[in-house]
Amino acid sequence: MTDNRKAAVFGGGVIGGGWIARFLLMGWDVSVFDPDPEAPRKIDAVLENAKRSLPGLYDHRLPNQGVLTIAASVEDAVQDAEWIAECVPERLDFKQGVYAQIQAACQHDAIIASSTSGFKPSELQEGSSRPEQILVAHPFNPVYLVPLVELVGDSDTVNRAKDVLDGLGMFPLHVRKEIDAHIADRFLEAVWREGLWLINDGIATTQEIDDAIRYGFGLRWAQMGLFETYRVAGGEAGMAHFMAQFGPALEWPWTKLMDVPELTDELVQTIADQSDEQSGHHSIRELERIRDDNLVSMMRGLKIQNWGAGELLNKVDKNLSQLSGRDTTGLITSIERVIPVDWTDYNGHMNDSRYGQVFSDAADAVMQLIGADAEYIDAGQSYFTVDTRVQYLNECHAGDAITVVSKVVNGQGKKLELHHQMLNSAGEIVSTAEQLLIHVDLTTRKSSLPSEEVANKLAAIEAAHKLI
C-alpha cells in the first residue's frame, strides 16, 4: 500500500497499456484487470516504450513511479480507484456488462472513463443505475505521448476528469454535444475513406499518401490545426477571404465524398466569428511568424531523428557542406551558418549552451577534415571531447550569420587540441573556445591512438597552423 492515487484499467492492449504507462509514470498506482494471460507481457512492452520516451519530454524529473498490480478480480481492481479506464473491445453490450460489474464494486464518485472511439455516452450509460458516472475519455495512440483526450458526458464528471487529465500532462477537450466518433475520429474517418478511394482507383499508394501528408499539411496541423492554418493562408484579408476563394470547391469533385453542407452566409459568418475569437488576438503577420518558428523547430526536431522532413534537411545540409575540398594550410573555416529560431532564450539572444553546440559542430567539422568521419566512427574509432572552455564576448540573435575559424594547436598521439573563434557577419569575435579531445576506441571505450591516415593528416595541419 502506498499513499499514491489509484487508477484501475480494464483491458491491457495498446490503449489500455498506454493509460497504464501514463498513470504509473505520473506517480499513480495502477491495478489492471485483463483475463488475457498475455496481458502482462503486452503491458510491459508498452511500459518499456513509455519509460524510454515520456520522461525525456520534460526538463524536470517526474514523480516516483507508481506500483502496478494485476488484479485477480473486478472488485480488487476497482478498490480505492479514483479513475477506472475501460479499454475493452468495441462491442456495446460487452462494455455495458463490464460497467455493471464495475459499478457494483467501485466508489460512487470514481470516474468510469471509456476509451471508445465511436460510442456515445448515452449508449454506454444505457441500463446503468448511476449513468452520470460513465463518460467517454477518448485518447490517442501512443497514449503515453499524444496529449489529446476527448471528454464526453455529464458536465460535472467531465470537470472532475479534466483535473485528473491536466495532472497527467494531457489535453482534455470537452466535446459539448455527443456525436458518433466524437470530433477527431470524424476527421480520421473522412481521410481514411478518401484514402481508400485513392488506393482503390489506383491513383496513389500508401507510401505516396503518407508522403503527401507528412511532407505537407501534416506539419501544419501538428501546430495550428485546420482553421488557424487557413486563417493565415487567407493573408491580410483573413478567414472570409479564404472561404470566398475555396468555398466554390465544395461543388467540385475534389474528393469522392460529396455529401457537403450548404455554405450559407450564416455558416461563413459563424466560422469567421469563431476564427476571430480563436486567433484574433494575433495579427496575420504574427501568426505567420509563430507558424514559421513552429515549423522550423519541429522540422529541426525531426532532423535529429533523420526522419521525414528532417531527413530531407540533412540531405540538403550534406550538399551545403563544402568541407572536403578546403585548403587546410590556412586556418579552417569549420562553421558557416545562421542562428536558428530555436536557439534563442528569454534574454532574446542565443542561449549560452548553443555556443557550445556551435563549437561542438566545429570540432566535428575538423574531425571530418582529418578523416575521422562517419565511416571512421562506424569502424569503431572516434574522438571524445574531455574539456571545453568557452568565453562569451558578444551577443548573437536568431538570423545572425556566424563563422567559426578553427586552429589545430596540438594533434600529437591521442590528443587533439583545438582553438576556435566565432565571428559575426561584421567580422567581430563573439566567442572563443578551447577544446581538448581524446581519441577513443569505441569498443573498449578507452583512449587509443588514431589510424595512421588520420594521424598523418592531423600532423600536416598542425604543422601548417604552427606557422600562422
Add this chain to the structure above:
Amino acid sequence: MTDNRKAAVFGGGVIGGGWIARFLLMGWDVSVFDPDPEAPRKIDAVLENAKRSLPGLYDHRLPNQGVLTIAASVEDAVQDAEWIAECVPERLDFKQGVYAQIQAACQHDAIIASSTSGFKPSELQEGSSRPEQILVAHPFNPVYLVPLVELVGDSDTVNRAKDVLDGLGMFPLHVRKEIDAHIADRFLEAVWREGLWLINDGIATTQEIDDAIRYGFGLRWAQMGLFETYRVAGGEAGMAHFMAQFGPALEWPWTKLMDVPELTDELVQTIADQSDEQSGHHSIRELERIRDDNLVSMMRGLKIQNWGAGELLNKVDKNLSQLSGRDTTGLITSIERVIPVDWTDYNGHMNDSRYGQVFSDAADAVMQLIGADAEYIDAGQSYFTVDTRVQYLNECHAGDAITVVSKVVNGQGKKLELHHQMLNSAGEIVSTAEQLLIHVDLTTRKSSLPSEEVANKLAAIEAAHKLI
C-alpha cells in the same frame, strides 16, 4: 547579369511570393511578372518572413542570395528562365491565356509549372502547341518552409522538375495519374467538408476542431502520415488486423461523408501489400520507437516556441519544478532530469554540447532561486554567462537520470561564479563545470549591480556554501 540559374514567377501573391523566396534564398535569380502595383510590397513581406526562418533550417550557410527583378513584360520575365512558376488566379481560361503568352517567348526546354490546387495538366495544356512543357507543381503554404510539391504531367518534364526541386530542398511527389485536386488537397477537402458539418451542426467550434487536430493526430501525421501510423497502431498483428478492426466503421455514421468504397478482400490485400513495401523493413517495435522519438523531438521543438503541445509541456514542467521551497544552506540541487532522445549523437551518447545545456539550465535554476527570475528579467535585469569550462568525465545516454549539484563560489558585486557537478543515478560524477556570470542591465547591455534583494539572497547562499 549573374551566372545564377534563373526562374520566372507569374503572380506575386502568397504562393508566388513563397516560390520567389525559395528560389532567391537557394541562389537563383528571379524575375517576377505581376501587374498589381502592390506586388513588390507583398513579395517583400513574404521574403522577409522567409529570410528569418529558412536559413535557420540548415546547419550550413546557404548560397549567396540571387537577384530579384520586377519584369516589365512577359518577354523580359521569361528570358533565360529554366523554371516558370505560374501562380495566377484559379481560372482555367485565364491560365491558358498566360501560357500562350509565356510559350510565345520562353525557351522550349523551360519548365512551365502551375501552382494550381485543382486543375489537371490535361486541362491546363488544352490548346497549347507544346503541351508537354506545362505541368502541375503544386506547393504548400508557406512555400519557403513546407517541403511538399505535387508534380503531375509529362514524365520527362516531371523528372527534370524533380531535379530542380531537389536542389531547392523540396520534396517532389510524382502524382502518377491526374485527378482533380491531386492527392493532398483531396484529404484537405474531405476534412474541410467534415469540419463545415461539425460547425454547421453546432458540435464544435474552429478552436475545438483545431485543438482536436494539433494535440492529437496532427502530431502523428507530421512524421508518419496515415497508413504507417495505422500499421503501428495495429500492433504486432499489423495492417490487416487494423483493417479488420476499423473496416466495419465504413458503414457507420462516423462522418457525414458516406460515399465510401467497398472494402473488398482485394482492396484490403492491396493496402496490406503496399504497407509492407512501405514499412516492412522495420519491425512494429522499431516503428513504435521511431514514432516515439519523432514525437518527443517535435513536441520539444514546440516547447521552445511555447505553442500547442509544447505549451502543455512547459505547464507540466512548471509544476514539476520544486525549486522555490528548497533549502539553500546545503548545496543546491539545481537539475533533476532524464536525458531526452534528441540529445544523443552518432557516438550513441549525449552530445557534448548538451552537457553545456544542462549546466546552462543549472545556472538558470540558481538564478531563479536568488530571485533573478522571469519577472526580474522582464523588469530589465539579468545575468549573462561570460565564461564556461566543462570537463567531461563519463558518458550519458538517452533515458539516463541525472542530477546537478551547484555551489555559489562567488556572489559579490556584479559577479556570480558557480561550480557544478553532474551526477548519474549511480552517484558517479559524469561532468563538472565552472561558470562565470556577470550581472547586466538589459537596456544598456552593460554590466551592472544586481538589486539589493538579489544581492542579499546571493550573499546568504555564498556564506552558507563557504562552510561546506
